[in-house]
Amino acid sequence: MRTVSNRFSRSKEHPPVPDTDHAQELNSSPFVFAISLQPRLVSHDWRAVEENLRHTIRSIRRGRNAKPLIVIACHDRPELGSEAGDEVIVLQVPFAPETDLTQRLPDKIRKRRFIGAWLKSTRGWDGLYVMFLDADDLVHRDLAAYVLRDDNRRSYLVTQGYRYDCRSGVLDRRPATFHRICASSFIGYFRRDELPRSWEDTDSAFAQFGCYPPIGHQDYDKLAADLGKQSDEIPFNAVVYTINHGESLRSTRINHKIRETDVRHLVLPGRAKQVLADDFAFGREDAEGEAPAVAGPARFARAVLGTCLRKVRGKLSLTQSGAIGRITLGLFLAAVFLMALHVTSAAAPLRQSAGLRHFLSLNRAASLGEWYATVQFLFCAVLLTLIARSEFGRTHRWYWGTLAAGFYGLSLDEGAQLHELITDLMHRPSWLLPGLAMVAVLGVSYLRFLLLLPRRTAMQFAVAGAIFLAGVFGPDLIGNISGASLAEAGGWFCRGSDCDFSSSVMVALEEGMELIGVAIFANALLHLCLAACPKLRTVVE
Numbered sequence: 056m057r058t059v060s061n062r063f064s065r066s067k068e069h070p071p072v073p074d075t076d077h078a079q080e081l082n083s084s085p086f087v088f089a090i091s092l093q094p095r096l097v098s099h100d101w102r103a104v105e106e107n108l109r110h111t112i113r114s115i116r117r118g119r120n121a122k123p124l125i126v127i128a129c130h131d132r133p134e135l136g137s138e139a140g141d142e143v144i145v146l147q148v149p150f151a152p153e154t155d156l157t158q159r160l161p162d163k164i165r166k167r168r169f170i171g172a173w174l175k176s177t178r179g180w181d182g183l184y185v186m187f188l189d190a191d192d193l194v195h196r197d198l199a200a201y202v203l204r205d206d207n208r209r210s211y212l213v214t215q216g217y218r219y220d221c222r223s224g225v226l227d228r229r230p231a232t233f234h235r236i237c238a239s240s241f242i243g244y245f246r247r248d249e250l251p252r253s254w255e256d257t258d259s260a261f262a263q264f265g266c267y268p269p270i271g272h273q274d275y276d277k278l279a280a281d282l283g284k285q286s287d288e289i290p291f292n293a294v295v296y297t298i299n300h301g302e303s304l305r306s307t308r309i310n311h312k313i314r315e316t317d318v319r320h321l322v323l324p325g326r327a328k329q330v331l332a333d334d335f336a337f338g339r340e341d342a343e344g345e346a347p348a349v350a351g352p353a354r355f356a357r358a359v360l361g362t363c364l365r366k367v368r369g370k371l372s373l374t375q376s377g378a379i380g381r382i383t384l385g386l387f388l389a390a391v392f393l394m395a396l397h398v399t400s401a402a403a404p405l406r407q408s409a410g411l412r413h414f415l416s417l418n419r420a421a422s423l424g425e426w427y428a429t430v431q432f433l434f435c436a437v438l439l440t441l442i443a444r445s446e447f448g449r450t451h452r453w454y455w456g457t458l459a460a461g462f463y464g465l466s467l468d469e470g471a472q473l474h475e476l477i478t479d480l481m482h483r484p485s486w487l488l489p490g491l492a493m494v495a496v497l498g499v500s501y502l503r504f505l506l507l508l509p510r511r512t513a514m515q516f517a518v519a520g521a522i523f524l525a526g527v528f529g530p531d532l533i534g535n536i537s538g539a540s541l542a543e544a545g546g547w548f549c550r551g552s553d554c555d556f557s558s559s560v561m562v563a564l565e566e567g568m569e570l571i572g573v574a575i576f577a578n579a580l581l582h583l584c585l586a587a588c589p590k591l592r593t594v595v596e
Contacts, residue, residue: 085180085182085183086121086123086183086184086199086203087123087125087126087170087174087183087184087186088115088123088124088126088185088186089126089128089167089170089171089185089186089188090108090111090125090126090127090128090188090189090190091127091129091162091163091167091190092104092127092129092131092133093159093163093190094129094152094153094162095130095131095152096153096154097153097154097155101131103300104133104190104191105133105135107191107297107300108127108133108190108191109138110337111188111192112125112135112143113336113337114193114194114295114335114336114337115194115199116138116140116142116143117196117336118196118197118198118199119196119197119200120197120200121200121203122142123142123199124142125142125143126144126146126170127144127145127190128146128148128166128167129145129147129148130148130152132145132147133145146169146170148166148169148254149254150165150254163265166254167187167264168251168254168255168265169253169254171245171250171262172250172251172252172254175247175250175251175252180247181246181247182208182244182245182246182247184203184242184244185242185243185244185245186198186239186241186242187238187241187264187265189237189238189239191297192237192294192295192296192297193294193295193297193331193335193336193337194239194293194335195291195292195293195294195334195335196334196335196336197291197334198289198293198294201289201293202242202289207244207287208244209244209279209283209284209285209287210244210275210276210279210287211241211242211287211288212234212241212242212275212276212286212288212289213233213234213237213239213240213242213288213293213294214231214232214233214234214240214288214289215228215229215230215231215290215291215293216229216233216237216292216293216294216295216296217229217292217294217295218236218237218295218296218297218298218317219295219296219297219298219337220298220299220358221297221298221299223299223350223357223358223361223362224348224349224350224354224355224358225327225355226321226322226327226331226349227318227320227321227322228292228317228320228321228322229296229317230320233294234272234275234276235273237272237294238272239294239296240272240275240294241264241272241279241286243261243264243275243279243284244284245260245261249261263278263282292330295331295335318359318363321355321359323355324349324350324351324352324354327349328349331349379578379581379582382577382578382581383574383575383577383578386431386570386573386577386578387571387574390570390571390574393423393424393427393566393567394563394564394566394567394570395563396415397416397417397418397424397562397563398563399415400412400416400559417562417563417567418565418566424566425469425470427570428469428573429466429469429470431573431574431577432466432469433462433463434577435462435573435576435577435580436462436465436466438577438580438581438584439455439458439459439580440459441584442580442583442584443455443456443459451504451507454501490528494524494528498520509583512579512582512583515575515576515578515582516576516579518575519572519573519574519575519576519579520572522568522569522571522572522575523568523569523572525568525572526564526565526566526567526568526569526572527569529565529568
């Protein structure tokens, strides 16, 4: 490695050039990797920055059939260890480092122009290829050789690549538009007169690649076309974009928000280790004993499961009241839709289709309505379990746990049709008094608990319970008061397959009240999770 002073001269008195033999070798292969290294002053972990840089350099130096030059512009000299060499040039820049984290991109671009000016001042090449490379990404061993062999003298674009999640050790593949997400995706050919005169020169063709904003790496192919350097695509996965290591520019800008892997294009653990080791010299111990951790089967499975859970949680957005409203609206609309289907099933054209009518019914076993009620009860049971396990639910865990167990039981009952075993008993008028007595006992036992809840939550619980119980007991109670059995009460609450249209409407109202009552209860639980369980998001992540 050669360290060059932060002020280079254009005179012939002190040209900082490498050894003669190496210079001749590079003259036959004019390919340069330009790396802008962030200042130590704004780094969260400088040792991690140095380690990432060593991985990047290692991936380049293990390349085949090409000897590119690696030029690093920096304020602070990094420790390169075994990756130092004559082909690695470290330039110290003359301008002050940025102290504002939001200005790291302009700092990166100034260093890039400094590299371009240094190349123009110290190299006698008529033209050269330059790849703008981030200090934490990895390069395929055949990339430089492919470009030099194809040699279109315009530019190349990396549209296929990998993403390596440093947090989980998982590798995924981006089969298209890779250059939209990764800044290390453009290779341009520049004549000597297209290089900048100094790091302050923003007019040269070289300097146009980095006017950020308005031109970011996503549009380098369009800029190249405007400059007459139409890009050809690299026909293989040429770069590994490392994510979630904490020092990424994008990670800092979005407050370390986790960037998820793409589960549609995951690379299995064995194949991932082979690709990273063979093509990118990553995953094996170096001279310093560093061995990057690539996920094994167990870690891979945990990472994929965690990614799926976080994506589901992100879709639901339980921490946003607007999303809770949308979920609740969905529950209400589903209940209304099922009620409409039940009533429609009693229409004349469907009366002869017993199977379809059975499936659309709200009060028949193995039907769409039964399945939805099962899912609804299970959803509430899970929310109750989360509350019971939270700090908020710890003081009244017995109440929350009992509610959760009750809703798990209701879900099991709906799914397994356990209530069918006592259907005859439930339809006897004598069943009403014991049922109402049991509800009264539960209500009294939970009254103190209800009064301890936030007022809005308590009111929602009470309204939800009243609507649900009205759906459960209302028809039988009306039939009992009228002195007629359920089947004899004018056919209004018929439960068999002979129900006419009017009785189907009443059954839809009865079952719909139960669904709507549970939907109101679910809304209260979601708001309670938001207000009383702030650690739920951390638990899920």
